[in-house]
Amino acid sequence: MSSYDPDAFVVDLSPAPLPPLLTFANLNIPPNEIHRRAYALALALERLPSWPVSPPTSKIMPRWPTGKMTPEVAGRLLGYLLVEAPTEGGADGIAREIMGGRDESVLEEDADAVERMAVVALKYALVFFKHFMQLSSKYPPQDADDSSSSSSSSDSDYTKLQAAALHRDANTCTLTRSTDADYYESLPPSARKSSISNVAQCQLLHLVPRSLVKDERAVRMLRAWAGIDVDTDKDGLRGCAGERLENVLTTSASTARNFERMRIWLTHVQGDTYRVEATSRPFLRDVPLNPLTLSSSSSSSSPSSSSSPSLPLPNPVYIGLRRACTRVLRLSGAAAYIDDVLRREEESGAPGYEGWRGRGGGVVDSEEALDHLDTLLFMYACGCGEDTDVY
Structure with a gap:
C-alpha cells in the first residue's frame, strides 16, 4: 500500500495543442529569434486543415499523407520537439531543420515548405522515436543479421x-x-x-x-x-x-x-x-x-x-x-501514429527502413530511404502497391 497520494503524481499527457508562445521545458535554454520563427512554422503546420491538394514541385512526395500523420500531428511533433529539447544545441538543430534556410515564418501556400516539415516529422517519428516505443518488451530482440x-x-x-x-x-x-x-x-x-x-x-x-x-x-x-x-x-x-x-x-x-x-x-x-x-x-x-x-x-x-x-x-x-x-x-499525438506503424509492421512481418526496393528496382539504402518520402510510404506499406495510401 502506498504512503502517498497517487493523484499528485498523475500527469495528463493527452494530445494537446501547442502553447501559443514558445517556452522551453529546460529553463536553462534561452529562446532566440530562430527558435521562435521555427516554432511559428510548427504552429502554422498544426493549423493546416489538410495536406495541400497539389504535390510539391520537388517530386520527392508524389502524394500527401492521408492517415494518422496529419498536419496537426506533424506540427505538434515538431513544436514539442522544440519545447522538450534537452539541450540548447538540440533546440538549435531542430529549429534549423524546421526552418530549412527560410527567413520567414509563414507557410501560406508553400507546398515545398510543408513537405520539408512533413519529412522532418516523419524522420523523427519513424527513425528515432520508434525505438523508444516498442510493442514487445521481451528480451532479447535478436537482430536479423546476427550470427x-x-x-x-x-x-x-x-x-x-x-x-x-x-x-x-x-x-x-x-x-x-x-x-x-x-x-x-x-x-x-x-x-x-x-x-x-x-x-x-x-x-x-x-x-x-x-x-x-x-x-x-x-x-x-x-x-x-x-x-x-x-x-x-x-x-x-x-x-x-x-x-x-x-x-x-x-x-x-x-x-x-x-x-x-x-x-x-x-x-x-x-x-x-x-x-x-x-x-x-x-x-x-x-x-x-x-x-x-x-x-x-x-x-x-x-x-x-x-x-x-x-x-x-x-x-x-x-x-x-x-x-x-x-x-x-504523448502530447503531439504521434504515439498513436507510431503504435499503428509498429502494429502493422509486426502483423505483416515487414522489415524496418532498410532493404526496401525503390521504384527502379534497386535496393534502397537507409540514407536514400530517409531522404525520400515516397520510399517512406512504401517502407511501412506492409506489402501494398505503389498506389496505396499507407499512412
Whole structure:
C-alpha cells in the first residue's frame, strides 16, 4: 500500500495543442529569434486543415499523407520537439531543420515548405522515436543479421549486466520494490521471510534502447537533439551496444512494459531522487514510495565495501531523455501514429527502413530511404502497391 497520494503524481499527457508562445521545458535554454520563427512554422503546420491538394514541385512526395500523420500531428511533433529539447544545441538543430534556410515564418501556400516539415516529422517519428516505443518488451530482440556467435555474445553480455544490476538494486524492481523471483527462489526456506511480500520476474530496462545504438541514423538524431554521443559519451554506449549499468534500470516485466508504452516515467527532483509519474492512477498502484531515491546496495552487501566503490547508478541524462520522449510523443499525438506503424509492421512481418526496393528496382539504402518520402510510404506499406495510401 502506498504512503502517498497517487493523484499528485498523475500527469495528463493527452494530445494537446501547442502553447501559443514558445517556452522551453529546460529553463536553462534561452529562446532566440530562430527558435521562435521555427516554432511559428510548427504552429502554422498544426493549423493546416489538410495536406495541400497539389504535390510539391520537388517530386520527392508524389502524394500527401492521408492517415494518422496529419498536419496537426506533424506540427505538434515538431513544436514539442522544440519545447522538450534537452539541450540548447538540440533546440538549435531542430529549429534549423524546421526552418530549412527560410527567413520567414509563414507557410501560406508553400507546398515545398510543408513537405520539408512533413519529412522532418516523419524522420523523427519513424527513425528515432520508434525505438523508444516498442510493442514487445521481451528480451532479447535478436537482430536479423546476427550470427549465432554474436547472438551468444549478446546474451552473455546481457546476463552479466543483469547480474550486476540486480546486485546494485538489491535484487528488487527499482520502482515497485518487488523481489526478483529467481533470487527469491535461490534463498533457503528459512530466509524467505514474511518481509518479502511481493515477488516479480525482474529484467533490464534500457534507457537508451539497444536497437537505437545500432541504428546509425537514429544515433545522429540522438546526438543532435539530446546531446548524447554514443561514441564519445563517457559511458561508451556504442562499444557495448548499450549494455552498461548507467543505461539500465532493474524493473519487473510489467513495469518495463509500462515504460516502453510510455505510461510511466521518472522526473528528476534533486540528487538521485525522482518522482515516478504516470498517465493515470492505476499505473502507480504497485509503486510504494514516491518520490523515490535511487541507490546502490553494493557497498552495504559486501564485507569489504568500505574500500569498494558503489556500482554506478542510472545516468540522469538518460532518464531525462526517456521523459522528454514520452512527453513529445504523448502530447503531439504521434504515439498513436507510431503504435499503428509498429502494429502493422509486426502483423505483416515487414522489415524496418532498410532493404526496401525503390521504384527502379534497386535496393534502397537507409540514407536514400530517409531522404525520400515516397520510399517512406512504401517502407511501412506492409506489402501494398505503389498506389496505396499507407499512412
